[in-house]
Amino acid sequence: EELVGEALAPVRDQVVIATKFGFDIESSTRLQRGLNSRPEHIRQVAEASLQRLRTDRIDLFYQHRVDPDVPIEDVAGAVKDLIREGKVKHFGLSEAGVRTIRRAHAVQPVAALQSEYSLWWREPEQEVLPALEALGIGFVPFAPLGKGFLTGAIDANTKFDSADLRSIVPRFTPEARKANQVLVERIGEIAGRKGVTRAQLALAWVLAQRPWIVPIPGTTQRHRLEENLGAADIVLTRADLDEIDAAL
Template identity: 65%
Template sequence: MKTRKLGQTLEVSALGLGCMGMSWAYGPSDRDACLNLLREAVDLGVTFFDTAEIYGPFTNEELVGEALRPVRDKVVIATKFGFVTDQKPGSLTNVNSRPEHIREVADASLKRLGVDVIDLLYQHRVDPNVPIEDVAGTVADLIKAGKVKHFGLSEASSATIRRAHAVQPVTAVQSEYSLWTRDPETQILPTLEELGIGFVPYSPLGRGFLTGALKDATLDPSDYRNTSPRFVGEAAKTNARAVDALADLAAAKGVTPAQLALAWLLAQKPWIVPIPGTRRLDRLKENIASADIDLTSADLAAIEDVIAATGFAGARYTEGGMAMLNR
């Protein structure tokens, strides 16, 4: 697979693999099948894998660590700190980025992953009670100690990114970005381009909605998308119409809707590395193929026309989740 660079030195595959859904949020999964999929991903050229202590909690890091241990020298593993892990499953409302907590999480993540160093350590959400300079300084200390290689932020504001970067260079920022979530375009992407920071869009396929495969699907009762504003009611109907229109463009191009959505992201900036998640080998191969799709200026204009004509509806998260963004 083609590679891209995050920050100044971190080279990864043009598409990474988001591992959250293998353990959390999207209903039951087969652990052995996920172990095999992670290993297949490496064989197919994926070198960038995304996990977090909160996914499970904890079990996703253990899964990723076990699967990738035999190929540790070939892969980049990103994980995250910052959420309180003793809350109910699926709840993401309490944060803790106190320096002592960051150090505890880093040590625990190293153990669960079974690695000597964390390649990329993100703050999962900004903690308004802890100055970002203290967070960046703590990660800088972990880098000096040889426990972490690179520092990242997730869903941080432009101002916070600048403050953090002044203390410890930020290699990558992770935020939701896709055809139905364009928020980063106004401030975040210009800031990252100016500072030389890479961007890692999570949910690049709109939690599966942009694939077109979910509009008539029945989700497992434990799947958190059952309560996601974009997946229910009139918003879901509006969004389905937009996806149908995009699917028509994809068909005319000879690609799948998922491939169109990922190719669109890759076309935005050369330092953007999406991390679509999946538990299926056929979907993994489909996603990987998008790295070889070139969209023309006419293709990109047609996509913008569709979005302008149809649009997407609904908030990204519930009210509590939205309050944690862009801090």
């Protein structure tokens, strides 16, 4: 947040800043001690974030994870108070189920839900996306590139560091990667015919699912950021989407 605040200070009114609350982080060691969405803690986090971000408002304030020890109505109420005070503009949830979303939305309208969604992980289509559409809530998919798998940069022989979360995810076992390699190859074939990269095709597919979806692919390299942004200019026809679905 300190880096983001410094970088965006000159253009603050031209950007939307989102940040999160919900974890109990020890201040001196910065180690996570579990979840904490108690109303008083939400306020403390908001005040600290405002200082670090060098701003007078947080545009989108997400609950990072649903806290089973705090009723979601209390969480929504705490954010509602911050919105009333002008310190927060919009309320977001992350990886919440439909029932939780509806309960929160009844207290304070939820602006966005952040959860995993990609060609490789389509579970939100079953219940979450229909509920969001009915309630008028935006969707912000993380890992829209399948945590890198859909780019073609990972195969069955790729080794993950023990600190890499993918090392413990079932979809990233060597056997699973080998079985799913055919999907990456098919995406590559379709992308090649359209003159785009695998990553751009995967992002364009996510964008084509609903007009209120905004994926957030992660990257540490500027040229990959520019590549990802290019996906916004790709138009997939119904035939393209049908071909991609058939490849799955």
